[in-house]
Every structure is written in structure tokens, then in C-alpha cells.
Amino acid sequence: MNNSTEQLIIRALRSSQGREIDIFSFFIAGHDILKIADISRIHRDEKLELKGFQRKEIRKHVNSIVEYLDNEDGNTLFPNAIILALSPEVEYKQTRGRDPAGLQPIAQAGTLFIPLRSTGDRAAWIVDGQQRALALSKAKNKDIPVPVIAFIAPDLETQREQFILVNKAKPLSTRLINELLPEVDMYLPRDLAVRKLPSELCSLLNRDPKSPFYQRIRQASSEGDNDSAVIVDTALIDVFRRSIHSPLGVLAQFKGIGEGDMDTMGMYNAINIFWTSVKETFPTAWSLPPTQSRLTHSAGIKAMGTLMDRIMARVPSHHNAESVVKDSLSRIAADCCWTEGIWKGLDMQWDEIQNISKHIRALEEVLIKLDFDASIRSLS
Template sequence: MTTNTKEIVVRALHTTQGGGVDVYAFFIGGADITKLADISRIERDAKDTLKGFQRPEIRSHVKGIVEYLNQGNVLFPNAIILAMSPDVRFVAARGSKPTGDMGISQAGTLTIPVFEEGARVAWIVDGQQRSLALAQARNSAIPVPVIGFVSDSIDIQREQFILVNKAKPLPTRLINELLPETSGILLPRELNARRVPSELCSLLNRDPHSPFHRLIKRMTDRSVSTAVITDTAVITMIRNSLNNPLGALAAYKAARANEAADVEAMYRVLLTFWSAVRDVFPDAWGCDPRQSRLMHSAGIEAMGVLMDRIYAKLSGVSEDYKTVRGELESVAPRCAWTKGHWESLGVGWNEIQNTPRDIKRLQDALVRAYANQVKK
């Protein structure tokens, strides 16, 4: 390996995957990784567009790796995965192939340009904590294995980031926020199933006409003071409706594997129902969960079950805002979101907690109240 201020040159093996994507395997000095690769932090810009994919640095984790590396002659075989731009150059080595070579890869020389931070030729997909630690370690020349694939598509980079990390302790909320921003055609079935709820959650939070506009807490919205509802609660509410055969959103799921879900129709249902919820309970809407159990995870999930019951009754009749609001108003007198008691439960309004037991009891209370009104 040779190094100068403008490029890094290494011996590498080259192969292709995924319909012609160039993939390289090579070794590099540990401290050089952060010289050629940027860390693409997940954040939103002024236009609310999601940028990057990496979670914030975990300092304690980095410190622990540095302490290990500084012990001396240590073994560090864990590969760093990079997404590399087409600016890298590979020249195959000349000569005949060894006897018995299966032809899976080709040896050669890989030249990687070195640019300023923020404009580098590669991005770290997996191994940001290790890369940061290697840059700080005393043994900066320790050879580290690297796997690099050539793609400047942020969608592909995000997909690979999710796939690499889905079996690791990656925050669920981070995956939820990234999923709607990927094309997803190569994602496993369980991740594809999580995409639609995550996409709908993002739409509800971004749309100025949505009752949830800027009220949902997302990992990239730490500075939004109006956010009071966790994205996990909203996504769970949506997922429950999709998984319920009689759910308000279930009818719009993809009927076959090669078909797409009708996300627009799902969004219209959510917009109509939750706009009516906001208007029927104006004093409870948009408040901190400590002041309103409607904004609590238990309230959001329980009201999602009531949404399914209301739409099951209205199916094939009228599902417009006025009708949905009328159905909710029939239940409103039995609700205690900000004061009083839930008479059917025998508990005060602020005694409802985010536990499976309390959520189930609250769901049952709302469904019973609605059923009793329907009978009258």
C-alpha cells in the first residue's frame, strides 16, 4: 500500500454482485479509513428531506475499542464496509491465472482519491465506531480489512446499512425512519412489511394538513419542541390496523406479492379519522402525554383499535369526515383524557400507563363504549 496527500493505492480483489455492482476487498491502515471515507450522519435539512443514515457516535463504545487497540499486538479482523463512488480506479494485474482458480475474483491495484472531509470518495456503511477508534489509536498502521462496493446511490447505501445492522442492536426508531427513504426491492420480507407503517408515519408528520403535523418525535427531529408523540406509538397503531383482517387499513394492503399497497388510500383514512379525533378532543390534542393520555402511546394505540371498529361499521356506507366525527362524538362523554376518571376501568385519567395490560384495558373500554352507543 502506498499513501500520499491525494490518493491511496492498495492491492485489492475485485468481483461483481447485484447485477454488475463492483465490489472490492483490500487491507488498509486503520487511521486511513477516515481519511478516505465520510460518515453520513442521519439528519433532516431545511426542507425536511432525510439525509444520511448513520446514528450518532457512541463515545463509550469508541473509547472501549481504542483501549483494546492500545494494548499492543491485537487481532482486529472485523471488516469495515464502505460505499465508494465511481471515482475509484481498479487496474487488473497481468499474468496467467493460477491452476485451479475458480475465477470468482480478480487481483489488481485499486486507487482511491483522498478528498477533503465532506467531499470524500467513500462513505462508511458499517463500522463507524471502529473507524473512529482506529483513527484515535496509537497503532494507526494496523492493517484493517475493508469491503467496498461502488455506488453513489443513497438508496443502495441505506439498504445495505439496514441489512448489515438489522441483526445488531440498532435502534428500532432509526430503522423506522430510514425505511421510507429506501427503494426496498432487495429488503427482506419482514423489513418490507415495516416500510408502509413507517412511510405513513413520515407522511403524517410532514404534511401541514395532517393533525399530526410536527407532533411526532423522530430521531432526526431533536430540536422540534412541538413533538409530543413517539413515532413508535403511531407506527404500532398503523401496523395493528394493517394486521387486523377487519382493520380500517387492511383493505388497502397488497393482495399479491407483486402488487403495491395503496398507501394513498391508507393515508386518506388516517387523515380523516385523526382529524376528527383532534376536533372532537381539542383540549387533549397536541399536549404533553403527562397532561393528556390521548397523546400517550396507550391512547394512540387504543384509539387505533376504535378506528378499526368505526370503519368496520361504516364500511360501504359513508366514511367522510362528518360521519366519522359523529361516531367519535358518541363516545367522547365516556373518555377521560385530561381529567376525571375512566368509570368503566375504575382508574383516574393519569393512571393509564404504557403497559400491555393498560393498553388492552383502554382498548376494551373504548370499544365497549362505542358498542353500547351503536345499540341505542
């Protein structure tokens, strides 16, 4: 390492896990955490590519940690380790000398040399402990030794993988994990693996200019940045997940058999066909936020997802799928109360419908009955 480069030099233990990934354990003064590590907050760049992975600062949580660190009794205990991803340029030198007899060869003692650079160009990133690091930087008690576990991460994908797995058991935002899942390519626990494909479809729809959902989906990275992003991602992901895993779901036919490959493009096209027709059939309701339209409300999205499976089941034998879907929706359009009126069969005002199971099921039943009655009439 270039000795002219300003750096933090600390004692550390080195071990390895998994694919021979170097893991380091050391203590650092609390105020030095944000001198060596950046907080990579989740956002999308001008090309709508996902950057970062962290949650936004939770001020109340940070302040409560600061209050604890600055308590006057002097008995502050801070045993919770901060987890960092280190750039490969961080250098480690093992301590020379003879080991004592019987020493377990699990870890080696040595010295870490971590470059000190400006924000946004630092040699480490916080994977777990963002709020604690912010609190340590604001606390009066800045010299408290803080335990750190760090690993070498050659790229952003490795950082995201560890972020998801480390936070899996914590109350991490479902929407944040949903948006991150499509960006990683690794072995996932089963409960995360089944969520990955619906999340991928949701992200693709939000980025594709030809999609009816283009920049309309509210994801963790778009909070407060895009007024047109009004459709909550979790509602759509729930629609896709149910359709993929239900025997009657239209997306299930593209799932493959056994361990066969999924036809993701087939799923994507089916989704686009149906929801483009929804947008064209209900242009006003589609353009409004959930407070003014129950079509863009999570309850409406989920109920229409059930109708998607029903209508699209009639499509395969027709060459002009768009026409079939558009005709089916146009036959029930007059009876849909997305922005005003009372739903027949529900006896509920349009804005009384909420995102709760009871209301969603009731709305699904009304839409299915409207579609069934309209289909019968079209045959007579």
C-alpha cells in the same frame, strides 16, 4: 485519474456480486478510514427529505473500543471489517501478469486509487463500522491494519439498501430502520417488507402540512431537534400494521386481493379523516406531550388505533365521513381522561396508564365500550 489529485493508493482484491456490482477487499491503516470515508448521519433537510442513514455516535461504545485498541499488552486483534460504499470515481487497476496454474478465478488482484477530500465531500461512506471508525481515529494505536470490504454505490439509495440489509441481524434501532424503509426500492426480506408500508404512511403523515401528525412524530432523524415531535413513530406504525393485516382493520379494505395493488391513498385518507377528528375533538390533549397527556402517549395512540378500526367501519355508507367520526368521538369525549381524572372501568388515574400490553388492552376495552354505549344511546 488526475495525478494532481491527492489520493490514497492501496492494494486490493476485486470480485463481483449480485448485479455485477464490484466488491473490493483490502487493508488500510486505522487512522486513514475517516480520511477517505464520511459518516452519513441520518437527518432531514429544510424540505423534510431524509438524508443519510447512520446512527448518531454512541460515545460509550466508542470509548470501549478505544480502550481495547490502546491496551498495553500489544496483542490487539481487529479482524472485523469496516464496510464502505465507494463513489464510482474511485479507480481500480488490475495487476498484470500470468496467474499460477489452478488459481480460483473468484477475485483479481490490483490497485485502488481513492481521492482524498475534505469532510462531507469524500469518495466513500461508512455503511457498517461507524463506531469502530470513530474509535480508530481517536486511538493511540492508529496504524493498526484494518480490513475493509467496499462496493461501488452510484447513489444514496444503494447505500441505504446495503445499510439496512447489513444491519438487519444486529441490534439496530427499530425506529431507524422504520424511517429508512420508505426511502429504498428493492427486494426486502419478508419481515422487512411487511414493515415498509406502515413506515411509509408514518413518514407521509409527518411531512404533510395538512396531516394532523405534521411534524408531531418523533423519528430517528428528529431526535432532539423538534420539541413538538412527541408521538413515537413505532406506536403509529404498530397501529397501521395491525389495521392493514387484521380482517377487521379499516386499512385492510385497501390492501387488495392476492397480489393486487394496495390503495395507499385510500389508507392515507382514512387515517387522516379519523385522526384529524381526534385532534379537533381533544385539542388540548393533542397539543401536549405524553408526560402531560395519555392521548399522545404510545398507550393512547395504540388504543385509539383500535377505536379507529371500529368507528371507521361505520363510515363507508356515509358521504360525510368526517361528520360521522366527529360525532362518534364527541359522544365519548366527556368520559375520556387523557390529562386528568380516573378512567371509569379501569380505576386508574390518567397518568398511571403505561405502554404495556395489559394497560393498552384495558384502555382499548374501555374506549370500545364507551363507543358502543354511545352508539346505542344515539339510536334511542
